[in-house]
Amino acid sequence: MSVLEVRDLEVHYETDGEPVRAVDGLSFTIEEGQNLGIVGESGCGKSTLAKAILGILPKNGFINAGEIRFKGEDLTEMSDKKRRSYMWDEISMIPQSAMNALDPVYTVREQIVESIEEHRRGVEKARANETVDELFDLVGLDPARADDYPHQFSGGMRQRAMIAMSLSLDPALILADEPTTALDVIMQDQILKRIGTIQDEINSSMMVITHDVSVVAETCDRVLVMYAGKLAEIGPVEEIFETPYHPYTVGLKRAFPNIQQPDQNLISMPGYPPDLAPPPTGCRFAARCPLATETCFEEAPPAVRTGNLETRCHHTDRVDSELRPYAGELRVWERTEAGREVSGT
Amino acid sequence: MSVDPDPILEVEGLNKHFEVNSGIVNDLRTRFTGAEKDYVHAVDGVDFELYPGEAMGIAGESGCGKTTTAMTLAKLHQPTSGTIRFRGEDITDLEGAELTKFRQNVQMIFQDPFESLNPRMTVYDTLAEPLQIHDVPNKRARVARALEFAELQPAEQYLDSYPNELSGGERQRIAIARAIVLDPDFIIADEPVSMLDVSLRAGVLSLLERMTKEFGLSIVYISHDLSLLRHMCDRIAIMYMGRIVEIGTTEQIIDDPKHPYTQALINAVPVPDPTTGRERVELEGEVGDAVHVPSGCRFRNRCPEIIPPEELSIDQRTFRGAMSLRARVDRGFDAESYWERTGGDGRSEPEEFTEILREEFVLGEPSRENREVLEEAIDLLAEGQTERAGDLLRERFHSVCERVDPVAEERLDVADDRRVACHLYEPNEGERGVDEPTAGESAPADD
Numbered sequence A: 001m002s003v004l005e006v007r008d009l010e011v012h013y014e015t016d017g018e019p020v021r022a023v024d025g026l027s028f029t030i031e032e033g034q035n036l037g038i039v040g041e042s043g044c045g046k047s048t049l050a051k052a053i054l055g056i057l058p059k060n061g062f063i064n065a066g067e068i069r070f071k072g073e074d075l076t077e078m079s080d081k082k083r084r085s086y087m088w089d090e091i092s093m094i095p096q097s098a099m100n101a102l103d104p105v106y107t108v109r110e111q112i113v114e115s116i117e118e119h120r121r122g123v124e125k126a127r128a129n130e131t132v133d134e135l136f137d138l139v140g141l142d143p144a145r146a147d148d149y150p151h152q153f154s155g156g157m158r159q160r161a162m163i164a165m166s167l168s169l170d171p172a173l174i175l176a177d178e179p180t181t182a183l184d185v186i187m188q189d190q191i192l193k194r195i196g197t198i199q200d201e202i203n204s205s206m207m208v209i210t211h212d213v214s215v216v217a218e219t220c221d222r223v224l225v226m227y228a229g230k231l232a233e234i235g236p237v238e239e240i241f242e243t244p245y246h247p248y249t250v251g252l253k254r255a256f257p258n259i260q261q262p263d264q265n266l267i268s269m270p271g272y273p274p275d276l277a278p279p280p281t282g283c284r285f286a287a288r289c290p291l292a293t294e295t296c297f298e299e300a301p302p303a304v305r306t307g308n309l310e311t312r313c314h315h316t317d318r319v320d321s322e323l324r325p326y327a328g329e330l331r332v333w334e335r336t337e338a339g340r341e342v343s344g345t
Numbered sequence B: 001m002s003v004d005p006d007p008i009l010e011v012e013g014l015n016k017h018f019e020v021n022s023g024i025v026n027d028l029r030t031r032f033t034g035a036e037k038d039y040v041h042a043v044d045g046v047d048f049e050l051y052p053g054e055a056m057g058i059a060g061e062s063g064c065g066k067t068t069t070a071m072t073l074a075k076l077h078q079p080t081s082g083t084i085r086f087r088g089e090d091i092t093d094l095e096g097a098e099l100t101k102f103r104q105n106v107q108m109i110f111q112d113p114f115e116s117l118n119p120r121m122t123v124y125d126t127l128a129e130p131l132q133i134h135d136v137p138n139k140r141a142r143v144a145r146a147l148e149f150a151e152l153q154p155a156e157q158y159l160d161s162y163p164n165e166l167s168g169g170e171r172q173r174i175a176i177a178r179a180i181v182l183d184p185d186f187i188i189a190d191e192p193v194s195m196l197d198v199s200l201r202a203g204v205l206s207l208l209e210r211m212t213k214e215f216g217l218s219i220v221y222i223s224h225d226l227s228l229l230r231h232m233c234d235r236i237a238i239m240y241m242g243r244i245v246e247i248g249t250t251e252q253i254i255d256d257p258k259h260p261y262t263q264a265l266i267n268a269v270p271v272p273d274p275t276t277g278r279e280r281v282e283l284e285g286e287v288g289d290a291v292h293v294p295s296g297c298r299f300r301n302r303c304p305e306i307i308p309p310e311e312l313s314i315d316q317r318t319f320r321g322a323m324s325l326r327a328r329v330d331r332g333f334d335a336e337s338y339w340e341r342t343g344g345d346g347r348s349e350p351e352e353f354t355e356i357l358r359e360e361f362v363l364g365e366p367s368r369e370n371r372e373v374l375e376e377a378i379d380l381l382a383e384g385q386t387e388r389a390g391d392l393l394r395e396r397f398h399s400v401c402e403r404v405d406p407v408a409e410e411r412l413d414v415a416d417d418r419r420v421a422c423h424l425y426e427p428n429e430g431e432r433g434v435d436e437p438t439a440g441e442s443a444p445a446d447d
């Protein structure tokens, strides 16, 4: 059974005008022990998705339709109370900034022990303390430092302590929202490595939300690419990186400098994601897509399978011949509706 | 890359120290004990040149002094000491009108375009302000041209906007337009795209590239993102604790790093390709604070290659472990935290105590003698004889890396044109600034 199954999820935000359709018909699953990466630029709905799963949408946000099944049970149908206890016991979160996530007036150990005692009634204090030591070891922190206060930790150590805390209840699913964005390379590297170790040692599943395709390449088994509230493409990490079939994924890959490939041109796809209140008809990427045709502007793209990839696009059959070989040339991306607008022609 | 022999900028022995201002405690301490004030050695002996048309990157972890270096070059900080020459002229102590004139030549682009733009000024006012200060005519036309160059078209549409009406990418383009409006000779860009979204980054980067090419500008990029620097720069300098530890062409630094810190940094960069693995060098700990800088090489407390004394036969891991234990002891050994970890009552579990220490510090494949010394020192620590443990360790395990400060210079066994500050490489005779003390001389403690 899948740990998480999201079906046709729609999340909207009420505003003064039209509601913002932040997540619009999203479906995917995460299997036991699997890491799924969610990539996309800001505003594409990544954080909204995470908040919907955790049941922490802001007041004006609500699930309009769809299901979020956790181990078979639909979280959207659950009472708030049940949902909350679920959230702590089974699903945990590594937040983007560990800076503010730890309470400054308690030692790190006290905070982790308290959380264990609160959610695992009957656990002996000594056992909880042992768990803290083991988790510190696992995330590469000296267990002796658990008795420090958060302010005695550097940013990287705090982020590791947060990872230790998120593992303390043995969750079945961990959500990590930009877990390394605020960190330096060396610390980032150590954390990515820890995430790998944890993956090997504990059978938790993980959902890693990030804008950084390198982070996904190094930590995930599968990747979901989101664009403007919709799934653009999903599949195994190797296929997403080697032979993506969504033009947006093809461009995204080119937008990142690769230290091992200095001569690769950096491509910027002219234009911006569309306004989601309401979203445009047809494919939401059409204005920035070099392969766009009239159909793309009018009809929502179908789901197409290529190998193990699922791609939402009308023209996956043209990617190999018309886009991939030329994806490194900026002018290809400028020959789009958005590109013409920018160059003023 | 330019080979013009005359650098546009020459930086020599640049220092910028800040008084540590940890508030009341520090104040009282210095007042009552008469102790010296503490300083952060944010920039501590930095030398480099920048050539016309050249793009140079400065990389390193946060806190290593990148931004302070940048601010000092732009004369937004007054250096504590050292000299900065601009087109051969010493500008270190410029003031008043001369400083204003110099500022016309140097512009800075900051990380956060939102913070660096005045929210109450329109785009036109933001761009016209520097022209006003430097009394440049044709303001409107120049502003329009700068906006057009930054691909903010049509320019008229932006003139009356306020920063909050613009997207992050547009704001960074405004910052770039403002930087070039005075036609400067060089630009310092501090993490110019790290706050921008992926899809906007590449666009701003190619604008920066176009800017340097078309105007023949020199540019210093400050970033912790080495993939980005590889893409943008001709040369790269790697900083650690206020120092440049290695500087060379981009290819030299990225493809063939020599300094152990550069090697660790390069290897830590994640790669957007799941099929290529990379070698990982795990570094111990983190950059220390730049207040109590270690003697000798500043990287020595984390360096996996720290050099053992010649007469000692020891493998690298064992030596690293021994030196780490020594560093702990030299810094004032925190025995309590280890006793706590034994899970016993106070000091009831000495076996467990020594076991934990052995596991942490007796690494690699130590010879019998080396193991004996390490274990004896650990036993002494269990008995609370910290000082004797320290003496014992210091006597056997010491390093040139803690005694001699390595100079960033060309090395005889490293291809020319690059400077490395590390004792692993042959010093360049004649240029050496230090003498190596005789082996066995007792090493200075940590701080």
Ligand SMILES: Nc1ncnc2c1ncn2[C@@H]1O[C@H](COP(=O)(O)OP(=O)(O)O)[C@@H](O)[C@H]1O
Pocket (backbone or CB within 6 Å): A013, A014, A015, A020, A022, A040, A041, A042, A043, A044, A045, A046, A047, A048, A049, A058, A060, A061, A276
């Ligand atoms: N509280 C809110 N009220 C109204 N709109 C919101 C709110 N939070 C997010 N949005 C909008 O929802 C969309 C998705 O945002 P978000 O989930 O934060 O994306 P991401 O995490 O990928 O950056 C964006 O258009 C954003 O502006």
Ligand code: SF4
Pocket (backbone or CB within 6 Å): A246, A247, A248, A283, A284, A285, A286, A287, A289, A290, A291, A292, A293, A296, A301, A312, A313, A314, A315, A316
């Ligand atoms: S559906 Fe059309 S516009 Fe959308 S990504 Fe595919 S080709 Fe491009």
Ligand code: SF4
Pocket (backbone or CB within 6 Å): B259, B260, B261, B297, B298, B299, B300, B301, B303, B304, B305, B306, B307, B401, B406, B421, B422, B423, B424
């Ligand atoms: S001088 Fe010694 S400690 Fe410093 S980098 Fe070189 S080998 Fe390492």
Ligand SMILES: [Mg+2]
Pocket (backbone or CB within 6 Å): A042, A043, A046, A047
């Ligand atoms: Mg987000």
